[in-house]
Amino acid sequence: MLSLSYLALTLWTQISFGEPLSLFEATCNNFATQVANSVADTTIFFADTVPTGTNLTFPDQDPSCASTTTSQVVLADMCRVALNVSTSAQSGITMEVWLPRNWTGRFLSTGNGGLGGCIQYVDLAYATALGFATVGSNNGHNGTSGASFYHNPEVLADFAYRSIHTNSVVGKEITKMFYGAPHNTAYYLGCSTGGRQGFKSMQDFPDDFDGILAGSPGINWNSLMSWEDYIYSVLGNASSPTFISNDQWLGLVHQNILKQCDFIDGVVDGIIEDPNLCDYKPEELICSPSSNTSDCLTAEQVRALRLVFSPLYNSNGKLMYPRQQPGSENANYIGEMYGGELIQFSADWFRYAVYNPSFDLSTLNVSDWTHAQELNPFNIETWNGNLSAFRSRGGKMLTYQGQADMIVSPINMELYYAHVERTMSLRPDELDDFLRFFRISGMSHCAEGPGAWEIGQTLPGASGELSEETLSPERNVLTALVKWVEEGVAPNTILGTKYVNDTEELGVQFSRRHCRYPLRNTYNGTGDSIDPDSWFCQ
Ligand SMILES: *[C@@H]1O[C@H](CO)[C@@H](O)[C@H](O)[C@H]1NC(C)=O
Numbered sequence: 102m103l104s105l106s107y108l109a110l111t112l113w114t115q116i117s118f119g120e121p122l123s124l125f126e127a128t129c130n131n132f133a134t135q136v137a138n139s140v141a142d143t144t145i146f147f148a149d150t151v152p153t154g155t156n157l158t159f160p161d162q163d164p165s166c167a168s169t170t171t172s173q174v175v176l177a178d179m180c181r182v183a184l185n186v187s188t189s190a191q192s193g194i195t196m197e198v199w200l201p202r203n204w205t206g207r208f209l210s211t212g213n214g215g216l217g218g219c220i221q222y223v224d225l226a227y228a229t230a231l232g233f234a235t236v237g238s239n240n241g242h243n244g245t246s247g248a249s250f251y252h253n254p255e256v257l258a259d260f261a262y263r264s265i266h267t268n269s270v271v272g273k274e275i276t277k278m279f280y281g282a283p284h285n286t287a288y289y290l291g292c293s294t295g296g297r298q299g300f301k302s303m304q305d306f307p308d309d310f311d312g313i314l315a316g317s318p319g320i321n322w323n324s325l326m327s328w329e330d331y332i333y334s335v336l337g338n339a340s341s342p343t344f345i346s347n348d349q350w351l352g353l354v355h356q357n358i359l360k361q362c363d364f365i366d367g368v369v370d371g372i373i374e375d376p377n378l379c380d381y382k383p384e385e386l387i388c389s390p391s392s393n394t395s396d397c398l399t400a401e402q403v404r405a406l407r408l409v410f411s412p413l414y415n416s417n418g419k420l421m422y423p424r425q426q427p428g429s430e431n432a433n434y435i436g437e438m439y440g441g442e443l444i445q446f447s448a449d450w451f452r453y454a455v456y457n458p459s460f461d462l463s464t465l466n467v468s469d470w471t472h473a474q475e476l477n478p479f480n481i482e483t484w485n486g487n488l489s490a491f492r493s494r495g496g497k498m499l500t501y502q503g504q505a506d507m508i509v510s511p512i513n514m515e516l517y518y519a520h521v522e523r524t525m526s527l528r529p530d531e532l533d534d535f536l537r538f539f540r541i542s543g544m545s546h547c548a549e550g551p552g553a554w555e556i557g558q559t560l561p562g563a564s565g566e567l568s569e570e571t572l573s574p575e576r577n578v579l580t581a582l583v584k585w586v587e588e589g590v591a592p593n594t595i596l597g598t599k600y601v602n603d604t605e606e607l608g609v610q611f612s613r614r615h616c617r618y619p620l621r622n623t624y625n626g627t628g629d630s631i632d633p634d635s636w637f638c639q
Pocket residue numbers: 156157158172173174
């Protein structure tokens with residue numbers, strides 16, 4: 102079904118059960134007892150063989166996880182192991198280990214999203230299809246709510262750092278037990294909160310992974326939570342004079358931003374290649390006596406817009422979080438972010454990790470944001486700029502950030518990059534040895550948007566259909582990372598793909614190479630802009 106020749110060719114070892122399937126099945130069926138007898142602090146729920154093509158459903162998962170996954174088609178024969186691992190007397194994680202029949206000797210841990218609490222089965226399916234022994238967990242609690250953090254520091258510790266480390270330790274042990282040999286190389290894949298978990302591993306558990314693929318990381322976490330509230334406090338709700346409706350955001354503000362800034366990169370295509378160059382001036386939208394009020398905004402609304410596109414400072418005048426990037430307005434997120442209510446994960450953070458469940462969120466102000474920053478439970482900030490340990494053990498970090506992300510400001514990753522440069526006194530070409538950062542133009546939060554956002558970051562981001570083409574390291578960040586770690590050949594650019602209506606069957610609309618920071622993708626001025634060769638990294 103899958104043509105995985107790139108991965109097959111570069112194997113160090115391939116441990117395969119071969120034919121007949123029954124040997125694999127027998128090993129898997131006995132495995133629950135074996136794990137129960139030898140891995141401490143665990144309860145095994147089951148170990149089942151699952152053939153390629155099985156459509157798994159997850160009746161036991163928390164209902165709120167349905168927003169992440171309701172079912173997942175399995176893309177490789179595997180042994181599926183589910184277990185509980187206790188992390189303290191008051192906490193534990195629910196974990197799955199997917200062990201492919203055709204193992205490449207590689208291990209991979211997946212991450213979570215938002216406030217965690219949901220196993221990302223689609224990522225498990227993706228990596229297992231590529232022959233990784235793959236793990237995922239519920240991050241220490243079930244579901245998307247933060248309620249279990251309240252007066253429960255052990256659960257918060259799992260969320261901040263311990264779950265992802267436990268995945269690595271226990272997952273590797275189980276992998277070795279199943280195949281009778283340890284893994285050769287260990288990887289991590291995640292975005293958003295999953296991105297933060299990847300950075301946490303790099304900073305605090307540098308030995309856990311040889312290669313880390315971490316997108317749109319929610320690092321600078323405490324300030325990110327406050328910034329989400331800042332945006333809400335600036336815009337208010339539907340009865341506030343500062344409120345801007347979804348229709349106004351998409352029909353008026355977004356169009357006005359494109360009018361002012363889309364041409365800067367030399368191509369008017371709905372993509373602002375580098376939004377740092379966009380000095381958006383919303384005053385143009387203020388109604389004049391002769392305007393049609395459906396085509397303009399009040400001075401109060403425009404003042405609020407100015408603030409959304411300005412950085413947030415704490416009560417000591419220090420920068421907390423960079424500005425929102427103009428051009429990031431996206432129909433999928435506008436309701437959550439600008440809809441007149443504090444976005445759920447930030448609301449839950451303040452209720453259950455900072456204050457209490459009955460706290461009146463409408464009163465939050467800069468004093469509370471500074472307080473949250475100082476609280477920094479279990480150093481969830483994830484901002485350590487000293488990556489010496491990860492660098493010296495030969496670790497590689499490939500990070501990407503959509504430039505039209507409205508949930509995590511794209512500038513945040515640039516600030517972290519500068520922080521690492523300063524902390525380690527390294528130039529970008531020296532950082533390139535172990536940390537490469539790709540800015541993905543026109544990509545929203547981890548996926549989607551008007552840009553060439555399909556870069557193999559997830560199964561849907563690899564077109565859903567795995568083939569030699571979609572798995573090529575030129576255009577797939579996961580196989581690019583494997584090549585970097587195992588062959589020492591690092592990616593200089595990532596070729597992104599945009600399908601017509603994001604549907605592979607409708608064909609490629611255009612492709613564009615994304616540059617590694619601090620290089621900027623630049624149009625050559627004459628070529629067809631949908632041809633990647635018409636652009637270069639400057
Ligand atoms: C898998 O099962 C679910 C639930 O029964 C269903 O909604 C989904 O369409 C199925 N997926 C495929 C690819 O058959």
